[in-house]
Amino acid sequence: MPSPALVPLPADVSPTDAAGLRLTGAATVSGDPGAVAALRELVRLRTGLDLQPAPDGGTIALTVTGTGAAESYRLDADAAGIRIDGADAAGLFYGVQTVGQLIVGDADGWTVPAVAIDDAPRFGYRGVMLDVARHFHPVETVTAYIDRAASLKFNHLHLHLSDDQGWRIELRSRPELAARASGSGVGGGPGGFYTREDYRAIVAHAAAHHMTVVPEIDMPGHTHAVGLAYPALAADPVRDAAPDGELPRAGEPYTGIGVGFSSLHPADAAVHAFATDVFTELADLTPGPYLHFGGDEALGTDRAEYAAFVARVSGLIAGLGKTPIAWHEAGAAADLAPGTIGQYWSFVTPAADAADHARAFVAKGGRLILSPADAVYLDMKPSDDFPLGLTWAGGATSVERAYRWEPTDVVDGVAEGDILGVEAPLWSETVRSLDDIDALAFPRIAAAAEAAWSPATGTREERTWESFRARVGTLGPLWTTLGIRFPGSPEIAWTS
Known part of the structure; x- marks a missing residue:
């Protein structure tokens, strides 16, 4: 399975053969309010879809964990949804930017491919x-x-x-x-x-x-x-x-x-x-x-x-x-x-x-x-x-x-x-x-x-x-x- 095309290249990308997430108007997003707002705006600009905020358990879940290297994040996507865990608010924000690059369009709509990403910056x-x-x-x-x-x-x-x-x-x-x-x-x-x-x-x-x-x-x-x-x-x-x-x-x-x-x-x-x-x-x-x-x-x-x-x-x-x-x-x-x-x-x-x-x-x-x-x-x-x-x-x-x-x-x-x-x-x-x-x-x-x-x-x-x-x-x-x-x-x- 080829890696998704991302810039800058993440530290580690593991694509899978599983089905990706089909983004529709029914998709919801929950978690850190700042990251939720950033993702909603990015998805709206990219696809025209308006993700609805959910109190928890959204199709896309965005969390600051407080652990890991500064500005790092973990992203997992499959047909069930997307989860991004950021070591801090910046890491979560960068995970959101990666989602924006993962979204691909075709005649049937918008998809985020199944992938696992562990990412952190080389330089501070x-x-x-x-x-x-x-x-x-x-x-x-x-x-x-x-x-x-x-x-x-x-x-x-x-x-x-x-x-x-x-x-x-x-x-x-x-x-x-x-x-x-x-x-x-x-x-x-x-x-x-x-x-x-x-x-x-x-x-x-x-x-x-x-x-x-x-x-x-x-x-x-x-x-x-x-x-x-x-x-x-x-x-x-x-x-x-x-x-x-x-x-x-x-x-x-x-x-x-x-x-x-x-x-x-x-x-x-x-x-x-x-x-x-x-x-x-x-x-x-x-x-x-x-x-x-x-x-x-x-x-x-x-x-x-x-x-x-x-x-x-x-x-x-x-x-x-x-x-x-x-x-x-x-x-x-x-x-x-x-x-x-x-x-x-x-x-x-x-x-x-x-x-x-x-x-x-x-x-x-x-x-x-x-x-x-x-x-x-x-x-x-x-x-x-x-x-x-x-x-x-x-x-x-x-x-x-x-x-x-x-x-x-x-x-x-x-x-x-x-x-x-x-x-x-x-x-x-x-x-x-x-x-x-x-x-x-x-x-x-x-x-x-x-x-x-x-x-x-x-x-x-x-x-x-x-x-x-x-x-x-x-x-x-x-x-x-x-x-x-x-x-x-x-x-x-x-x-x-």
């Missing part, structure tokens, strides 16, 4: 990043992306809230940021920012989908917009690190896509006070354990001053009771706060000093989030002629290239236990709408989900590119009913 951190600084995306777009990512068992949303082009969150301690630094975007886009209430709404929606929001305020580089609000904090743009074309001008909005030309004054006491205000308020707004302070591409910043600055900011964040995260360049600083997490964004084969900088986080008691740009940067073009995206990460990133990498093979000397997880960033230089997000993220986001959740490459017969391309092709009907406008990649044989 499974993230997606959305850049809302280069092009601003409203709350409803962010929450829609949360829905999409959660359906593939991602559990962290990294929001890139500031960059040269704009500042995107209201802070009472620094009101000029929203008032003066939020009104522009790439190409002269309209800009925008999240009020404190908007941000709390995003955090709440994420939590309801078992996702943790990781806010990022990038510094000391990527800070041209800060200078629009507080000119004294920002250094003049630097020519030798400037993008092609005209050098950005201090005090004027920047609408290009170049990087590396901006910096705060890293040794200035006023900048330290600014960082303290920003991260203190952000920590108060953010219930999750992480604050990301960027630290990347500060090409115009004195190296010694840069190292002292990122060390100071990591200590500031740790002192607020949060775990600091920084892009891997910050590993060059000798005095990072112990336990700081490094986010690696170089290539599958590391460039320059990237591997050394990444290993430095582990040496200081931290761990790594792996985001190799030539595999999981979702803003890369999937093909050379695709209308959206960029190609700086070694050319177009096909679905196959997005799949064919193994997290433990990227940085020599970094063991599986040193890896916190995998994150797929989506930078927004060319991304203006939810349709653009869908067009670039899908189906490659599913490859990142499998790298983050599933057993290691090659450890299972199905953990191969050939298997994945067949399995992901069966998700077309589900993604369509969920309103995801994914492109029909020619690498995938899609189920109609």
Whole structure:
């Protein structure tokens, strides 16, 4: 009996020859209220059927057991019904998402095949990043992306809230940021920012989908917009690190896509006070354990001053009771706060000093989030002629290239236990709408989900590119009913 086509691949799947469950309007669901609501909505979208809640003993029974590995679940399905036991509420939620993928339609209706699944994630951190600084995306777009990512068992949303082009969150301690630094975007886009209430709404929606929001305020580089609000904090743009074309001008909005030309004054006491205000308020707004302070591409910043600055900011964040995260360049600083997490964004084969900088986080008691740009940067073009995206990460990133990498093979000397997880960033230089997000993220986001959740490459017969391309092709009907406008990649044989 062939295994059902599921993405990400579960830890263990045992199909049987028994008859599956025929879903009809008479089916009922009982158990954990949150999981019941999630399943009813998913089944309604997928099939049009309205499962009726039952006090107990439903056709589908959903239970939190409180035992087993975090986020794990057990699913059993046959003609009599479906039972999902989650170790916790998150595990139960992920079992519900698996049911959504199991449902198949034919001329006679809807069926869930007979199967037993024992499933648990490989990595505890499974993230997606959305850049809302280069092009601003409203709350409803962010929450829609949360829905999409959660359906593939991602559990962290990294929001890139500031960059040269704009500042995107209201802070009472620094009101000029929203008032003066939020009104522009790439190409002269309209800009925008999240009020404190908007941000709390995003955090709440994420939590309801078992996702943790990781806010990022990038510094000391990527800070041209800060200078629009507080000119004294920002250094003049630097020519030798400037993008092609005209050098950005201090005090004027920047609408290009170049990087590396901006910096705060890293040794200035006023900048330290600014960082303290920003991260203190952000920590108060953010219930999750992480604050990301960027630290990347500060090409115009004195190296010694840069190292002292990122060390100071990591200590500031740790002192607020949060775990600091920084892009891997910050590993060059000798005095990072112990336990700081490094986010690696170089290539599958590391460039320059990237591997050394990444290993430095582990040496200081931290761990790594792996985001190799030539595999999981979702803003890369999937093909050379695709209308959206960029190609700086070694050319177009096909679905196959997005799949064919193994997290433990990227940085020599970094063991599986040193890896916190995998994150797929989506930078927004060319991304203006939810349709653009869908067009670039899908189906490659599913490859990142499998790298983050599933057993290691090659450890299972199905953990191969050939298997994945067949399995992901069966998700077309589900993604369509969920309103995801994914492109029909020619690498995938899609189920109609």
